Amino acid sequence: MIGWKQIPPGMVILEAGSALKIKTGSWRAAYKPRWIEENCIQCLLCWLYCPDNAVKVEDGKRQDFDYEYCKGCGLCALECPGKKGNKAIVMEEEVR
Amino acid sequence: MVTPLNLKELSKKELRFTAGHRLCAGCAAPTVVKMILLAACDYPVVVASSTGCLEVSSCISTYTAWKVPWIHSAFENAAATLSGVESMYKALKKQGKIDKEIKFIAICGDGGTYDIGLQSLSGAMERWHDMLYVCYNNEAYMNTGIQRSGATPTYADTTTCPAGSVIPGKPQPRKDLTKIMAAHGIPYVAQAAPSHWPDLMKKVRKALEIPGPKFMNIFTPCNRGWRTRTDDAILLSRLAVDTCFWPLYEVEKGVVRVTYKPKEKKPIEEFLKLQGRFRHLFEPGREQLISELQRMIDENWERLLKEEEIFASKEEEKEEVVK
Ligand SMILES: Cc1ncc(C[n+]2csc(CCOP(=O)(O)OP(=O)(O)O)c2C)c(N)n1
Ligand code: SF4
Ligand code: SF4
Ligand code: SF4
Ligand SMILES: [Mg+2]
Numbered sequence: 001m002i003g004w005k006q007i008p009p010g011m012v013i014l015e016a017g018s019a020l021k022i023k024t025g026s027w028r029a030a031y032k033p034r035w036i037e038e039n040c041i042q043c044l045l046c047w048l049y050c051p052d053n054a055v056k057v058e059d060g061k062r063q064d065f066d067y068e069y070c071k072g073c074g075l076c077a078l079e080c081p082g083k084k085g086n087k088a089i090v091m092e093e094e095v096r
Numbered sequence: 097m098v099t100p101l102n103l104k105e106l107s108k109k110e111l112r113f114t115a116g117h118r119l120c121a122g123c124a125a126p127t128v129v130k131m132i133l134l135a136a137c138d139y140p141v142v143v144a145s146s147t148g149c150l151e152v153s154s155c156i157s158t159y160t161a162w163k164v165p166w167i168h169s170a171f172e173n174a175a176a177t178l179s180g181v182e183s184m185y186k187a188l189k190k191q192g193k194i195d196k197e198i199k200f201i202a203i204c205g206d207g208g209t210y211d212i213g214l215q216s217l218s219g220a221m222e223r224w225h226d227m228l229y230v231c232y233n234n235e236a237y238m239n240t241g242i243q244r245s246g247a248t249p250t251y252a253d254t255t256t257c258p259a260g261s262v263i264p265g266k267p268q269p270r271k272d273l274t275k276i277m278a279a280h281g282i283p284y285v286a287q288a289a290p291s292h293w294p295d296l297m298k299k300v301r302k303a304l305e306i307p308g309p310k311f312m313n314i315f316t317p318c319n320r321g322w323r324t325r326t327d328d329a330i331l332l333s334r335l336a337v338d339t340c341f342w343p344l345y346e347v348e349k350g351v352v353r354v355t356y357k358p359k360e361k362k363p364i365e366e367f368l369k370l371q372g373r374f375r376h377l378f379e380p381g382r383e384q385l386i387s388e389l390q391r392m393i394d395e396n397w398e399r400l401l402k403e404e405e406i407f408a409s410k411e412e413e414k415e416e417v418v419k
Contacts, residue, residue: 002158019116019154019161027121044103048293049330051126053115060104069115073122074327 024052028072031091035064039088046076046089099137101297109137110163117161118153122326124317124333125150126161128232128290129203132314133164135300139199142181143167146174146213148205149239149318150232172212174202175220175229182225199304200227207237210246210273221280221309228303228310231273234318242321246271249341250392251385252373254321259376264385269392277311278347286346286355289315291333295344295355302348315342323372335367340397345404351411352403361397364390 008014042062047055054070056063077089099105112133119126129150133141144167145151151168154161169177178200188194209217209231217229236254237243244254249270253259257266278285284306288296296314303310315336317329324332336342337356341364344356365386368374377385 007158013155013158013160015158015160016163017114017116017161019156019159020114022116022118022159024116024118044107047107048103048130049127049290051119051121051123051130051329052117053111053130057107060107066115071121074325075122075329078327079330 023068024071025054025066025068028067028070028094030094031072031074032067032094033065033070033072033074033077033089034092035062036086036088036090039083039086041081041083041088043081045079045081049079050076101135101294101301106134106137109134112141112163113154114161114163116159118156119149120318120320120326122319122329123149124290124329125232125234127329128296128314128316131290131293131296132201132203132230132300135297136199136201136304139304140164140196141199141201142178142185144169144174144178144181144200144202144204146202146204146208147171147239148208148237149234150203150205152239171208173216174204174208174213175227176216178202178227178229179220179223179225182227186226200225202227202229204229204231205238206231206233206235206247207243207245209233210271214273217277217311218280221277221282221311224282224308226307226309228300228312230300230312230314232314232316234316234321235270236318236321238318238321247273249389251377251389253323253376254373264376264382265373272396274311274313274347277313278350280309280311281350282309282311283307284310284346284348285312287313287315287342287344289333289337289342289344291330292337292344292356299346299355302346321373323375324370328370332367332370335362335370338362339364339367340393341367343397343400345400351407352400353407354400354404364393 047057052069054066056066074091077091080087080089082088113129142165182200235247236245242254243256244266248266251265253265259265274287284303286299288299317332319326338358339362345354
């Protein structure tokens with residue numbers, strides 16, 4: 001947090017995307033998603049739908065979750081088509 | 097080169113709305129913003145938002161989730177603010193001080209669009225500013241505690257039209273803002289929903305290619321205000337479309353086209369029963385309220401199909417004349 005004297009006039013924020021400093025992963029209360037790679041068909045729907053950009057994708061390929069930001073909403077797990085009816089994302093109890 | 101609208105290619109693009117925002121877990125607003133900005137990925141954009149959940153939660157103190165130039169305007173005037181910016185851009189372009197092809201997008205809540213911001217929106221459209229105005233429609237004033245708006249559907253429970261023994265939620269019909277915007281005679285107006293993301297992104301792309309004023313109304317589930325689970329934003333969006341509660345269509349140069357017709361129209365109960373804001377409708381003795389809602393939806397859907405039909409037959413007539 002900076003003091004008001006350091007804030008540019010007009011409350012302009014000069015650093016684009018500075019919200020990344022806020023690690024919203026601490027919001028996860030009860031559940032946490034887990035990726036089951038063998039059931040993943042790489043459709044990337046979880047990447048598109050996640051409201052918190054918490055699904056990492058590199059060079060068009062899904063990677064693991066970004067737990068620094070995942071709020072544990074479960075949307076990705078509900079929408080994941082998985083392979084032959086087996087979900088590639090399951091929600092599990094959060095252990096802190 | 098135009099980036100194709102497939103997820104593999106889009107995932108290689110920079111996300112211009114970052115994580116770390118403070119919208120509720122499972123809120124559909126950031127997903128809708130992600131889809132808009134991905135569809136616009138080939139352009140530099142300037143965005144304006146009126147006060148509301150998206151604005152408040154994306155720029156707390158010195159932390160912003162935006163990676164594009166973004167302006168917070170007051171609740172009632174995002175369209176006026178953005179039309180000023182667009183005019184300045186045009187002037188600078190004329191003077192040769194800027195040569196980039198920049199797109200201007202307003203992303204505002206339904207309260208800021210249907211109600212308090214309607215006159216500034218109407219003015220900006222009528223003055224023909226080159227901008228796309230998007231309403232992320234969560235059907236109430238969510239940021240201040242779920243008050244009813246012009247977009248709140250009939251019989252929904254909100255804090256200012258509480259369902260009880262006096263009224264069964266909001267007694268009035270919702271305002272059909274998409275039609276009001278089409279009546280401005282602007283070149284492009286559309287309704288979209290995030291569950292049907294290729295349709296949504298195609299509409300954003302199309303809108304950005306058309307010069308002049310454009311308007312899109314995007315269905316945006318809000319689990320906090322609708323009293324639903326945190327994981328079902330996309331499911332509810334799909335049900336809204338499949339029950340014809342939220343038809344997907346566009347009006348291009350006055351021609352109506354329904355962009356998605358459910359193979360089997362689902363009964364409205366399927367959409368209602370998952371949401372706490374409609375829970376009272378399932379109490380015994382209130383069956384006729386659901387039939388009433390069903391009738392309103394059916395009438396609206398039939399009217400829309402008829403409107404589409406009128407234009408389709410006119411197009412055929414034109415073709416015959418050409419032959
Ligand atoms: C002139 C004015 N009146 C009231 C408010 C308080 N206010 C801030 S956000 C908001 C509701 C916004 O509703 P909506 O545009 O639907 O966005 P949502 O929060 O639902 O996403 C209200 C009433 C304000 N900021 N300015
Ligand atoms: S939605 Fe499921 S199947 Fe698709 S990429 Fe994500 S984890 Fe894999
Ligand atoms: S649980 Fe929610 S926040 Fe976490 S990765 Fe899935 S969709 Fe994103
Ligand atoms: S109240 Fe609704 S719209 Fe606002 S952040 Fe929460 S889920 Fe999103
Ligand atoms: Mg709203």
